[in-house]
Amino acid sequence: MTENTQQQPVSAPELPTQYVPAEVEGKLYERWVERGYFDADEKSERDPYTIVIPPPNVTGSLHLGHAFEHTLIDAVTRRKRMQGYETLWQPGMDHAGIATQNVVERELGREGKSRHDLGREAFVERVWQWKNESGGQISGQMRRLGDGVAWSRERFTMDEGLSKAVQTIFKKLYDDELIYRAERIINWCPRCLTAISDIEVEYQEDDGELVSLKYGDGEDSVVVATTRAETMLGDTAVAVHPDDERYAHLVGKRIRLPLTDRTIPVVADTHVDPEFGTGAVKVTPAHDPNDFEIGRRHNLPNITVMDERAVITVPGPFEGLDRMEARSAIVAALRAEGRIVAEKRPYKHSVGHCSRCKTTIEPRLSLQWWVKVGPLAEAAGDAVRDGRVAIHPKEMESRYFGWVDNLHDWCISRQLWWGHRIPVWYGPNGETVCVGPNDEAPSGEGWTQDTDVLDTWFSSGLWPFSTLGWPEQTPSLEKFYPNSILITGYDILFFWVARMMMFGLYAMDGTPPFHTIVLHGMVRDQFGKKMSKSFGNAVNPLDWMDEYGSDAVRFTLARGANPGIDVPIGEDWVQGSRNFANKIWNATRFALMNGATVEGELPDAAEMSASDRWILSRLNAVVAEVDAYYEDYQFAKLSDTLFHFAWDEVFDWYVELSKTAFFAGGAQARVSGRVLGEVLDVMLRLLHPVVPFVTETLWTTLTGKESLVIADWPVDSGFRDAAAEAEIGHLQQVVTEVRRFRSDQGLQSAQKVPARLDLSGTPLAVHEAAIRQVLRLQPEGDSFQATATLPIAGARVELDLSGTIDVEAERKRLTKDLGAAEKEKAQALAKLGNEAFLAKAPDQVVEKIRGRLAKAEADIERITAQVETLPGA
Structure with missing residues (x-):
């Protein structure tokens, strides 16, 4: 763990009784943007961390697949920013040639016109008008999701700088005889023409x-x-x-x-x-x-x-x-x-x-422009084979090689008007001139420019370096190229990833566009079926954000993100994530009301209770575990680890065990308050990259500091306490068994029951008050009569359930459990008494069976003792 980052304390409002995402998220996001947290400084001396957004189509809107991918990218980027890197998450949009032209042509059709009625120049102007008025709604939706992108650097594949990059690389490829014009069979769409x-x-x-x-x-x-x-x-x-x-x-x-x-x-x-x-x-x-x-x-x-x-x-x-x-x-x-x-x-x-x-x-046989991909594809394959670029998960490498090793020449011309026009002029006497960005186009009678435009993937293939100012050798290009990683779906491995690899290696003197390619799966419905409007199962993530909050959507998506595997998702899972956000809120609010603080140094271990040392030991182990999962892009595992640590260990155990100290007050309350503050501080920082809004609100309230976005990422201090973990594990075993017994008897969780605790011979004597607090066990009174006895792990818990227990039902349950334990013992003894089995079975299998035998014998002893204590036994 680290010291909190050196931020100026700010006054933080008290937490409302209920977390309402709609009242928090929009304001927080705009504050982050206004303060420049997501900006990237090419003059910074910090190590760079660069990642691009797969540029969504200007015609599009945020669908669940976008939300999934953006959540993963944002989580990685936020963590790297907290680790002290100069991070650049490059935003922008693709002009989407065919899709955008189709949209505007349909719009003209409703007016009774076609593009030919307007002519090329006027039609392109009309598309720009549409783009400025209607396109780009996805930017607002990205803000809703919490994307920490560098908005000041937003680019569009048709803007001036990127157009210059397109013309430059076309000219370079043409001069190197890697672009040619020829009559070949192409895939022709009679509808898109x-x-x-x-x-x-x-x-x-x-x-x-x-x-x-x-x-x-x-x-x-x-x-x-x-x-x-x-x-x-x-x-x-x-x-x-x-x-x-x-x-x-x-x-x-x-x-x-x-x-x-x-x-x-x-x-x-x-x-x-x-x-x-x-x-x-x-x-x-x-x-x-x-x-x-x-x-x-x-x-x-x-x-x-x-x-x-x-x-x-x-x-x-x-x-x-x-x-x-x-x-x-x-x-x-x-x-x-x-x-x-x-x-x-x-x-x-x-x-x-x-x-x-x-x-x-x-x-259809057609005269088109082509890229000779042989040498480009070979270089793209070599970059992965020699380790300059890693593909994650590794098993996806075969799909990549299967494509680049068998790539046919790429038809790059499109018979459209919207897009980068091919920079080639034809003269009256059969001349052909390719014009670079600094060249003067031929003019005069008989000279005409090629009417086709370039495939959209041609310009998006330049995205990792064209967005940084290439072909100019800009400070941004020097600082932020190559990208650190690329996170994208395996479905565009061939569309986009291979194109970027070919062009990046070619244009940037053999330097690949990124070090690591992280491939994720597709989002599907809860039954594993592809989401589609035609299937009636498509989901607008904004609807879920409105209903449950952006954090809930993000956490649900991240918790399902196993590398390269499709992600099934249902609304009930989002509801569960909303409940988790509420749990974090309510538990933190309780902690703040009961003395949780980050002020001052942590007390010495000698001043702490076993539960204090246990939770700090677990906290550091979780920091290490989450870091390892991030480095392996195991988003599902890191999210699940944080979920269970926060809910199961911090809230359900440590907070409950600490209530005794909090209610009693005094020195131990101050110690536990400082420990709980430390745990919440680190836990909220660990959760922040995935659930940024609720954690930001809680952390700034807890610490009084400016923002989690620029806080330090936690570091494992190395603190471990195996003895405390064993002691609390022992306590958990006792509490869990008594809770199970109470549940079996139909007792309400809040119902108080008189009990006698014999904890002698165990390390749990100092925890008696906490155990009674957690289990709602009253001290025994003068009229106490033990109607049930639970021998658990060396301890003995006697309960007075007079008038609350169904003796015959309990006898029947215990008899059933005893029969199951005896059957397990008999099966284990039979295997361990089989010489032929012992001769062939691996040592670990034999040890596992011996463990089952020991557990069965302990269960038999425990259950038999419980039966003997029942009234009428």
Whole structure:
């Protein structure tokens, strides 16, 4: 433990009788911001600790997944700030190209307009207007949650500085021949009218149809199968495996393509699996990535059969039909021609959908801009393999390597108007000029800029260094790069994390963007089901914050955060966390009313009671345990440790045991008051990163100091007292057993019962007053008659339950317990008497059985004694 940080004492109001989060949280947060607690100073001599916020979309609002992630980041950052680091939690938002353009286009649609009615310049201006008026509501929601971000450094991926960074790295990649323009098969969304990357395609099992078609006639015929019959209009070959003897006579020949006036060749290609289907496949190079590669190997023509809206463009009876309409019409025409060999419907198969609008993706040949990812991805893999970057939990490494080691070139151009426009100009004579931020763009007749914009992930991939002023070598960049850690969901390991790794290593001379990648799971409902509006189980965290307070939401989320594992959450768990916050409040209020203080040094151990020494010993052990869990990013375990220490040990035991001293007054009351003040001081500091609002209010009241945000993080002093822990453990055993007995008898917890305590021969004699206080046991009177006797761990507790105990029910209960203990003893003796078992069983297993035997024998002795003391025995 440490001395409290050197802050100026301030007058603190007395605690109200009830904690009302709504009256506390907003005011506290604004006070923190106004006092600059979350600001980061690049001139500071403190060691830096940097972490970025995964930039939420400007179109978005705070969902439970955001709240979960932000809670973990804030907890880590608050602790590091308390440990004396110069912390920077970098906030900002992503311009979210497709999503934002869709929002504004829908808004225009309600006005009866399209973006083309406005033109590009006016449309982009309209998007900026929307962003300034409606976007960014998530910032206010982050304040509600308590995010300790450096608001003065907030960035947006389209602001001037970040735009300069985008143009700089594009130019650098282009000059290094790592960006190129080429015609390739891309994922095309006919609804968004743009290319999207592989990782923006969501695959799901759809009901379709599998149709087997006969191409050619007679001996020169072959059967192929397809789920996309409409693409046959663009077939330019049939492919078979070179070693497939069934088709050897056809290789090199041309066969008739049905419904067209064309013939197409049969080619031999090792890509074809002769064991799958008929062993022959149709080849449509302009509409399938694998077919495109076959086409390149065999110099096949590329015939595009659809426009950007997936409408058939091939002259003839199907021209103008949507792809789905054309599919049915083409199958009908083939059936009429006798070309259908087999049909299977419904046919379940995996179909790609646009992650933004859920439209079925159309593979399409298109001229696009690409990043050559080979050397970049290799560097990103090496940084993890050689230990420069650690992935936590470690088992997630295989997913990372599985991606970066097999990464295809990245299509970075998007057919949108909102976003970073590609900085390339085309001249009247076929010239191509890439323009950097300090270059002058070509001008004059015939010069035009590329109309596409960059993939949103291109700019967000620069986030760890572009937000610090790169490409300028700013003091912030020098101080805060590389980031210390990245905390993010495993679901964007490929979207974002790999991009940042590639760009950070490339732009920053081999220095990775962060030292550690901490991956967390997804928030799910209490039944483990994915949260979704369509499922009706989505939760707005603001509703829970309004109802239970932000601390309750944060603690619930942190308590479920095991590394890399999905987090189920239900409202009743948030209610439980609200109860915990109330428990902290009420217990601290009681402590303050009864002399808890942080004034002066801790008394010497010789002046303390065993319970004082016990709780300080436990306190230091918990400090060490929580620190270890933080270093291993075990948020669930550290939260659970603090919950049980605060509720079970501090409130339910130490406070209760101290009441005797408090009520008696005098020197021992002063000692216990100082110890309790120390325990509350340290405990509130340990809890603060996860539950900042209630702890801030209580700690400032307890200490009179300025703020927990800038207080010192506790340090384990090394104080341990094994004897005190054993003594209080003995006491707890006695109290727990008597409480269990009282509960079994249906006695109310507050009901007072006459009792005689024989604590001789145990270290508990000095605790008799405390034991009586905790158990509500009155001193024995003249008419005392022991109706029940409980021999517990060397002590003897006699109770007078005259008129309150059901003797026969108690005899029945004890007889049942005695039978269970005797059965346990018999089973243990049988195993220990089995020579074959003893010869094979590990030593620890044998010792465990011996322990069970000893416990069973002790239980039998105890229960038998209790039965003998019952009236009428």
